[in-house]
Amino acid sequence: MAKKKYWQSFVELNDTEGHQKLAQNEFQELLPTGDAESTNLGDTAASRRDFLKYVGFSTAAAMAAASCETPVRKAIPYLNKPQDLVPGVADFYATTYVNGGEAIPIIAKVRDGRPIKLEGNTLSTFSKGGTNARLHASVLDLYDTARTRTPKLIRNGKETPLTLDTADKEIGAALASSGPVVLLTSTINSPTTKQIIGEFLAKYPGGRHVQFDAASYSGLLLASEAAYGRRAIPSYSFDKAEVIVSLGADFLGTWVNPIEFSKHYAVGRRFDESNPDKLSKHYQFESMLSLTGANADERFTHRPSETGAVAAALLSAVQGQSVSGVDGANLSKGIKAAADKLNEKKGRGLVVSGSNNTQVQLIVAAINEAIGANGTTINWAAPLQTHQGIDSEMETLVADMASGRVGSLIIYGVNPSYEYHNAAAFDKAIKSVKVSISLNDRADETTALCQYAVPTHHFLESWGDAEPKAGYISLLQPTINPLFQTRQFQDSLLKWSGNPTPYEQYFRNIYISKLGGLENFNKALQDGVIEPATAPTGGAAFNGAAVAAAVGAVAGLKKTSKTEVVIYQKVSLGDGKLANNPWLQELPDPITKATWDNYAIVSPQFAKAELKIDLANARSADQYEVQMIKPVLKLNINNKTLELPIIIVPGTQENTIAIAVGYGRKNVGRAANGVGQNAYSLLSYNGATVDWSSSTVSVSGSDAKYKVGQTQTHSSYEGRHEVIKEITIDEFKKNKFVVVQQRESEIGNFGGIENYEKEGSLYPVYDRPGIKWGMSIDLGTCIGCGSCSVACTVENNVPVVGKNEVIRFHDMHWMRIDRYFSGNPHDSDGVQTIFQPMLCQHCDNAPCENVCPVAATNHSSEGINQMAYNRCIGTRYCANNCPFKVRRFNWSDYTGADSFKDNQLTSGVGALNEAVFQMNDDLTRMVLNPDVTVRSRGVMEKCTFCIQRTQEGKLKAKKENRVLADEDVKTACQQACPTDAIVFGNANNPQSEISQVRKNNSLRNFYSLEQIHVLPNVNYLTKVRNTNVLAAHEDEAAREGAEHGSPAKAEH
């Protein structure tokens, strides 16, 4: 079999035996017929007589059960119904998603008093309705069983519940007599909260407020202070940047404010067929393959310790000097190319860096100054306020605590015992604090060491405000009554500072007077956002005095040790605050496609040299990938040891190991406990800021093996290539019909693009009167973040299956994001990545439909491939016959929806993980969407095009006596997409958005596996790379060369 252009896994690339077997065996399980296969049937445990007995008994039992009296059901109305509430009709409230300093305006869908779904608030010009996976998953945290339910007194590890009054009395007395009070919080950007903190500290003189960010941006803040005189993060306008250079900043995944940046980024990345030059150019220099790097046009790798050198080289290059001080000709070439491009598009470029080193950030500021970004793509008139923590303040605090200079410590929204780099020192220091109070929502690592726990509300239960960007305020209003005896942080502070006003009143008073009346306030609350009428823009005076020193300083940072480590945040879990969220834990990482674990990412070169895993060797590749048995590495980093399984990712710099934070939690809930290892301990403090990389690393292999639940090998297209299409901008400019011609060559013999539906098949063409739903996904703007995946899970009650089941290929995501690599895996700079969201394609000539023996899946007149769960008998023929592998089978009772109680396995093969049971708790189940059936064991399920939403949208239009509009129906994935890559609507209406998108992008439009005539209703738009080299094509050329007997093209 020919080598593939695109590959999801190494075994696929090499087409190993294990992979072939995997592709053949659609389902991993065999029927449990072991006993019956022995020679003498009479001797088996399940004999024919037994079989008949059971059949007879179960038939009789079923009859008896069915003829029982139907249970009496009660219908209990309100005693006094709130006026605007209609049971069964959802209400929508504008509020704000808050996670540390991150604050995004949202709309909460509240059904019968329960918030069940969050969407972006499109009224906000700050986020423009953008969302990400964490935001979508955060609604589940409201119903987290691990939340602390009452205030508690904690002494010697023993917890005694307190009433709020008792707690207030005791804490009030303790605070008054303890000495200096320190408030240790995450970044606070709420104006009213800042005011309350000010009043609180005035009441307890000598105290102070320390902000601590687990993912710190101290370096950037301090560099800004040095260069611009302001300790803040400016606004970055990725939408205005035609050239984007990122030095290790994962601005689409985790860096500063990814939701806003993704929205902006997509503006320049959306390909315009009539104006191809408008496409922005993105360079990425990094050590590991990040989500942002995967989307870059040109990507270059370097050692983690070389970050400063790369920045310095880029600075000298944009200043017209030579590139020096970096290793490798390719890297130098890349820096030169990026600098040339930045100079070419002066004032329309932007350079960002993910480093937390002040010197590096200073150099980056100087580059931005040199390319005219200050005031154009960098906006100082409305700086970001999402991260304000300064690392040195935390160091001072821990030292003060240890020496007894802190009387009381009030902790809110931070968890230093877990996320501080020197947690042991903090743990020791807190024992010297007289009074320690935790306001965190659960009994996390830090709270366990405190004396009092006064849990705060979830943000969906809270009042409040947030100002993530100066001048851009987003309001919070409660969407549900507090579930537990918790109290909002602000209320506690007000109470303890002796102010009897409840925070709600306090907050209202401020805003009513600020906005000039109750009416304006109500309007603002309804909109959710208060924003300046015209967006303020402007630069700041640059002071480059310290730059030269910085360039000198970073030169010394470069190391030559054999291995270096870079610590990063995962796109799914971020800094780990939402670790007990099964939806996030089960979301496959965009790059590694691994769930439920953290691991050490290594390069294929490293694996081959150090671990003797040669992925070109079929046997070791099979063991590594098909059986998912990963060797465990013993790492010694900064004199701390850690054992982690490896994941091999092409595109990783060969001396680099990457490890994610956010794992290794203790006692924070059933889903998070014991998942992965804590990597925060690997961070180190360099005297000014916390370093997220290290070169003090020694590595040794171990005999231990560990299974990681990876999803990338789960489904195979069995050698069919034309799933995705990408071209370079040069190809397009040379021949803009390149994609159309490719399609014609595939289906030209069957009527061509115009008549393919009719002439490609013997079947008749069916009418679609009225509506025909269609979806378009732009591979060019899709960044692979996984927001759609989680939104789909929330909307459609998609079950969580847990790690064990993921390992058994039983993952259930209706919307998966396929990640393809192309190029030579051993060439870190040459590997290209492409993402493809894959969901049910709703084929008009669907192969799944005609194999169902009970017609449980069939086609609707609106073009939807329907699935009737109650009709399905679980033969799985449909999944077998689906060319896209998007059907999902309920192998176990994941939801507890079976009629039979205790039908969930807790031991043996197929034992379900704790997380599944967490999801089945009565409290957690409050998050379920009541309009969507919870599927039981043994039925097939898949994407429905959010049928509950299409039905509701149609009904809305009918009730209002008008034609369906695009706004009536938006699928969950479409609404969730931060880059607006997904468009959905009625394709029969030529004015609809979907028809327009297909028309305006007819040169890029294609259908996945079009040549097999399944006629999908989902179309994709070809990715156009703003580069002149396509790794996939190069590979092809090399292959052709080899086939013709000429020597294969040399490896890069």
Place this chain on the structure above:
Amino acid sequence: MSEHRPIAKNILTLSILISLLSLSNTVNAQDGATLFKNKCASCHGVVKAVLGPALEGVEGRWPSKELLYTWIKNWNKAVATGDPYPVKIQTYNASAMTVFEELKDADIDAILAYVNKTAAAAKVPTGPGGGTTSDAAAESDSSLLYGILTLILAVISLVLLQVNSNLRKLADDKEGNPSSEPIPFYRNKTYITLLSLILFVVGGYFLSQWAIGLGREKNYQPEQPIYYSHKVHAGTNQINCLYCHGGAMEGKHANIPSTNVCMNCHMQINEYAGPDIFKEDGSKVNGTEEIKKLYAAAGWDPATKQYTGNGKAVEWVKIHNLPDHVYFNHSQHTKAGKVQCQTCHGDITKMDEVYQFSELSMGWCINCHRETKVDFSNAQGEGNKFYSIYAKYHEEIKNKTRDSVTVNDIGGLECQKCHY
């Protein structure tokens, strides 16, 4: 083979005869049932006295059938004849019987036939099916009638066939044709086969009917915590359904009104003074006491006319239950589809205690979706504008190749219109 042919022919004739007979019979019985439900059932039960006397054995009570006809059409005329029976029964209840001049003698016969049939069925003990008693009883009852009829006809045909074969044998003997020894009918394979086939078909029919009925709750009429009479509220007092069940126009649930909605009126209305209400078991309902139960639930002190704050929501028993895998939206039907409440819930204005009027089975839903016409635009361009996108149907209507569009035509029978 030759001697079997006449038998086969006879059987064919016979079966056609039977099926014809039973067909006409069905039509009659259904008419009777419908007429009874529409005209009589609001005041008369078959075996149970409601407002009027029970109708079981009514023919026997009347001196002549003519007089009964007269009474039913217009009771005044019957009294005017001076016959002592109508004179006696005119004082049965304070409220007089309605006049039904529109009924023909044949209609009355149909009603009486239905009454007799239902009365007979009521005496037969209920089968093991349990849940669907009256419906199943009515079914098995009419079948019993057919059964008896079929049996009689079968016996006659059997006798005739025997006679026929004996005569043929005699004739054969007379003409000197050789004939085989006759086989007694109980060993005749044709008869045995026929009999087992009939048993299989009939048995299978009943078995499948019973099985289909499992879990269905037509006529389910639970006792509610407060005796709330829809007849008094929606019937006598003509309160609009939507006053209490406003959700029906807005969302999926019609919603049982919250207690504060009841109190809107019942703050003033604290006693019941209408005609007597009787429960299903015949006992009398004290309306004023039931209103007091409402006050207790609402936490209302009628003496001080104040809320005490000790209210507790009424736990009504839910009557209409759909399986979890069915999505049903009231507003889809009432607002978009303009379906009347009564279409599915029956004549609520005549029900004291509400029962489940419709089967709520999938077949029942589908049937309605097949027949119901969508609010498509007519010649005047009226109709729901949503459907203007169905260009093809509009074209067909214009060309007169189509006269209407049913729910089925716009995909109303597809799985995921209700199951998702």
